[in-house]
Amino acid sequence: MDRHAPSRALLGTQLFAQVENTRVLMVGAGGIGCELLKNLAMLGFGHIELVDLDTIDVTNLNRQFLFQRQHVSQSKAHVARESALRFNRNITIISHHGNIKDPQFDLAWFKSFNLVFNALDNLDARRHVNLMCVAGKVPLIDAGTAGYSGQSTIIQPGVTECYDCHPKPTPKTFPVCTIRSTPSAPIHCIVWAKNFMFPQLFGEDEDEGDANLVNDTTNAKQVQELVREAQALRELKRSAGLPGFAERVFVKIYRHDIERLLSMEGLWQMRQKPVPLDVEALVAAANELRDPLADETAHCRVRTIEETTKVFLQSTAALAKRYAASGPQSFDKDDDAAMAFVSAAANLRCHVYHIALKSFFEIKSMAGNIVPIVATTNGVVAGLMVLHALQVLEGRVLETTTDLLTAPPAAQHLVSRPNQVLARDKLFPPVSSCAVCARAYVQVAVDTASTTLGDLLEAIVDAFSVLPVDNVTVLEGARMLYDPDFDDNLGRTLADLNVPSHHAFLLVDAYDQDDQLVQPLSVYIQKSGKKGVEILGNVPQLWTKPAPPKVQDAPIAGGDELDDEVVMAVDDDDEDIIMTESSAAGNETGHVGRTRR
Amino acid sequence: MAPVSPARAASPAAKRALSPATPRGSASTTSTTASPTCADSTSERASPTPKRVRVAAPTAAPAAATAAEVTGEAAQIYDRQIRLWGHAAQARMRSARVAVLGGSSRGLAAEAVKAMALAGVGKLVIVDPANVTPTASAANFFVAKEGGERAAEVVAAGARVLNPLVNVEARTDVDVTRVATEAEREQVRAVLASVDVAVLCDVPVPVAITINTMARQLGVKTLFAAVWGFNAVLMADLLEHTFLHESSESSADKDGDPIVTRHRITLAFPPLTEALAYSLATKLPPRQLKKSVTPTLLSFLAVIAYMREHDGRHPDLAKETDRDAVRAATAAQAKQHGVAVPEVDATALERLFRGSTLELAPVCAVAGNLLAQEVLKTVQGKQRPLSNLMIYTTAGGAGNVWNLGVVDTASVTVGE
Known part of the structure; x- marks a missing residue:
């Protein structure tokens, strides 16, 4: 008898066929990732690729059940694949032992998937995947856990809020004098x-x-x-x-x-x-x-x-x-x-x-930014992720219902309340001021060695009539490349300007003109052997709307804001040195809290 | 120990089960250690007046370390979870014995056993004589991976691989669904008597009620869970259950540590039969009652009532007779809880309960881990347990809990 008969009966032939034919990417093969890969394989997702740069540590074994003692210090991605294939030999699993920000995982690659799952432990990578999914319009299921808390949510670009629609908690900082002189x-x-x-x-x-x-x-x-x-x-x-x-x-x-x-x-x-x-x-x-x-x-x-x-x-x-x-x-x-x-x-x-002394155990928690994790939380959240994926495949995101027994699809998070263990959170449309999903995205193929910034800008303003060349700025990350008052770089090639050919988004923003705002545009640079500038895919229509309110410039996601270490950083405001402690650390978490109360 | 009201069951096993704060094999419970995660309920004494407890390091080291210490490789493997629930809770789990009864072919039991084995529950007894079913591999990853004849043995073997530190036993000679003769009942009783918690997975509702009655007589706590298609239910009877409740306030003391208040709370659970006969109208004011007794709750209670009258069989809501029976049961439930009969659309009801005899892997993952979490909380004697009916529906997108007759019998503030 077909092992998938129950799943097919429950989901219906059509949805189950979609499951079998869906290409999914999961980023992270840790605590949530192991559970997620098991669920995807058991349900019969036909093509799964997973990426993880980490190797297996003994402290993973209490929850990352695809790994055992004999696997310690091996690649998480590869071992997870081997273990999960034994659950279901009829599917394809491709494992990548690498960093999701590596050049090979470019926008075209992201766009080759129908669905992406974030099973990540840090803010930076989570934001990078969010950016790539928004740019490539690929639905993303994002999840996080810490202790008994956890959540899963659907990010459907252009339809729901993205991961960056709400500011994340800023890292804890301490004045340097407190650290050095007066703790x-x-x-x-x-x-x-x-x-x-x-x-x-x-x-x-x-x-x-x-x-x-x-x-x-x-x-x-x-x-x-x-x-x-x-x-x-x-x-x-x-x-x-x-x-x-x-x-x-x-x-x-x-x-x-x-x-x-x-x-x-x-x-x-x-x-x-x-x-x-x-x-x-x-x-x-x-x-x-x-x-x-x-x-x-x-x-x-x-x-x-x-x-x-x-x-x-x-x-x-x-x-x-x-x-x-x-x-x-x-x-x-x-x-x-x-x-x-x-x-x-x-x-x-x-x-x-x-000051009261601490035990070795406690100091390790604090110094290592160790986030406590249990397997059960990851297990629940990874189950919800797959149920959310089914909603996306069915096209039921933001659907409404009048049925007494059902509620509109939503994000969900674990709670410990006397009357609830799993709570629903409504999905909201994108935040209009979001620095990631309020932008339009276009992908261009260029030969960075021969294409100048001027060539590129000309091609862009040709394609987007609302962008006049004498009224835009071009940035790469926080670096100014072009401005009507700063055209020195127009004759330089992108290679000469050190614009990376992968994951480089040039931000092309129009200045306010005639009291009109133009949608900010991100240009993704795709490496190409051919001379000239080729715009790939459809050219998005940029919206225009009356100003004000003014759209503020915000830093692009996926930058190098944080790492999971405590760092010394200079605070621009008062030139005082600040010791910064990142909250984006530990294991399956990054952080959890983008849920609304 | 905090004063508690008289236990409903008074056998030696009952007393043991009622005292989660006294782990077997724990020689010393005297130390006061430095951290909120190290210091645990083993080391507290009840204090007569409520007071705020600042959980911060004492300046002098205590003389003795707690005997509940987890060391060596185990300490490394369990490190991340010990940082959540503490060493003492980990040690109590290590000395706990849990039986998983029934449903070994299915995903719910597989998920729950996996989570309990990984967490380090001392002993797991997998009780099920059934062979692996042809579609078991749809949701049971142990079956998919290992293959084999008897489902309990396959699950037990898988669990041993996941955590060699856990003692896992398969019992294929005992069938919890067969308790017609005294000899059969005696066999089941022997298994129940050897554990602290009986976890009933995907067994028919009448069986769950029968086993719960037997377990109570032995002082064994019962957790019953089932995955019905896109839905899951969980019912708990933890007898007289005492747990440590820690609430940390957002304000912090001068050392930057949160201020933690700790209470030792005792709950008295009704047996499953009494819970199902309970009326929420006895407790809730009208407004809250209307909000709490949802059409979903009434529909599930009606289906449960149907199952009790039909040998545990699921109603086939495509059939008019079953639909009528469930509709009548819904009306009876509405009356029991003192609310108006909801206007539930027949097709919506059918859709909600479609494929109830089947299981879906991700639903098993959600339900199995919630179930395991309740077992862990129970044996740790930490955190308020789910009291006492939980219904999860994929369509409703929430896991809601209803208190059907569980009462707080005691609450004492405890110090460091």
Whole structure:
């Protein structure tokens, strides 16, 4: 008997045939991805391609059920394919071990699919896929989970809101002085240990940070002190790997630096003064101890200051040795020595500043931006994704119904309420000011080596009569390429201008004219061997409407806004240095919250 | 332990099942640890007056680590979920025993077993004598992957591959759908007595009610779930169930940690028969009643009533006789709950319940994982459980829950 008989009976012959003949792309083969691939394969989706750049880690095994112990450190995409094919041998699954932003995954490739699934863990990739789907008008099912929360939603370009229609939460930032001089919470000390101390001691040598610091005039004295402190550290770093290095660092950062800060009376008028560590006594006591990390059961409690000193000294020595032998190191939460260093360094600083100490387990969560995940949430969400996909195939997005027993198709999210476990969220039409889906998209094939910006612009204004050449701007990302007052680049080739031939969207925006707004246009550059400029596919009709309200320029999606690390960033407003902590990290999440209440 | 009202069932097994906060094999419950995820209900004492508990690190390390520690490779494998529910909850799951009864060929049981095995439930007993059905591979990925004769054995083998740390047993000698003779009942009773929670998957409604009655006598909690085409239902009878409820407020203390209040709450569940006889009118004011008792709820309750009168058979709504029977049952349900009979269109009803004997893989994924999540919450003694009827319909796009007679019997604030 045909295994698909029940599915065919339920879906109807026509919809089931669509399922069998649909080409789907799933981006991400992690927590949601494994569940999704199982569902797609079981239901009989005929052609599935999956992309994931990751390899399998032991902490994946509690939920990414297509992987077992023997697969650790292999490609997620390839192993997921092998496992899922055993569920259904009659379908095609193509796995790509790579980054979805790689050049080979261009717009034409995206457009070759009927449906795309986002099963991603980070904001940046999720936005990139959203952009490509909007540009290519490919329906996207987007999902995310974190803990017991999760959601799935339909993004039908031009019909529903896209992923970027609503601003995402901005990363948490801390003023640099809080991190460097006046911490008041454990997270400040963890950020200091991970983003300042770790790179200073074991990372690349760099000076730019200090140059920026000097510009800050409000805290001139404090800043000077910080610069001096960093210089001293760099000198100290030259002896990395030599005996006594860890002890010298210990004395410097927990006694000398604190003493220097204490000399700035102004800092402590409203704050409790830090207390330098009794370094000699602690080093002596630490030398008597055995490795405190050997007792794994103690990861969940706060270690004593002596134990913490011991962990600090041994991890610093280990990392310095590694630095001396193999060059600059970068922080990785799964690197035992790095994690030991950050936990100990942060806790010692907490102690100095009278801040409650944290356990190793907690510090790992905070430093690694680890998002808790359970398999059940992923399982529910991946089931909803496929049900949403069926809605799209049936063409029932934004359909209305008067039937008492049914409700219009919608996005759904998991809730923990006494009267509900799964809630519906209405789907809304696109937001008119969205920087992604309010634009028109056109794809052009060019030979970047011979085509000049002027050639391209001429072809564009020829095709779009509402765009007068003397009244548009052209940007690539945030880079200005052309403006009526800036035509220097018109004679240069796109290659010369370093316009990448894949994933480059040139933003062609008309200035307001005759109180009229023109729809902003994105031009996708497709590499071509042929000379000249060829517009591929249909030329979209740009809308025009009376101004105001003014459409604001917003940054293009898919840029390099965030990575999942805590970074030092310069805040344009006051030139103060800000420590930025990205929220887009961890595993299956990115983040969840685009649902409406 | 918080004062609770007298248990409905008083056997030793009942007492054990009622005390989720005392895991077997846990020697020490004394430590106060640093983190909200490490510190858990094993370590709290009830405090007489409500107070805010700041969950933050103590400055001095406690003397002993909790015995509920999960270490080594297990700690790595379970790391991401321990960060959600804590070490103590993980340890309680490890010592829990769960029987999955019936439906081994189907997707619902497969999904639930997979999720419970991955999470690290200590012992899973898969009870079903049936052979793999010809269309089992439509939604049961274990069958699709492994093949084999007895569905319970196939599912058990698959679960062992997913997590070698879990003890999985297949029982093909016991049939929960056959409880006509005392000998048969004794066999089922023996299986039930060996576990903490009985999970009934896709068994006929009358069977679920019978097994629930037997399980109650043994002090074993019951979760019943079924996938009916595009829909799923879940009913819970957790007897007297105590759980830790943590609510964190958006405000944070000076260390940036959220302020967490913790309550130990005890619920008393009615047996499934009583839940189905319960009237929401006894609890809800008229306005809320009208909103809560939806046409969907009444339709499902009517179908359940039909099944109880027809040996568990699904009504065939294309047939006039069955349609009339369901319509009459809907009217009876409306009367029971004190609301007007809804004007449900016959074709809409037929469409809602089309293919109810069949299953669809993604619906099994949704329902099986919701079911597994309830089992995990139950054995962890954490979070408010689903109380006590959940209906998910693909067409309605929501999973709604109705409280049919579950009452809060005690709530105590607990400290760190």
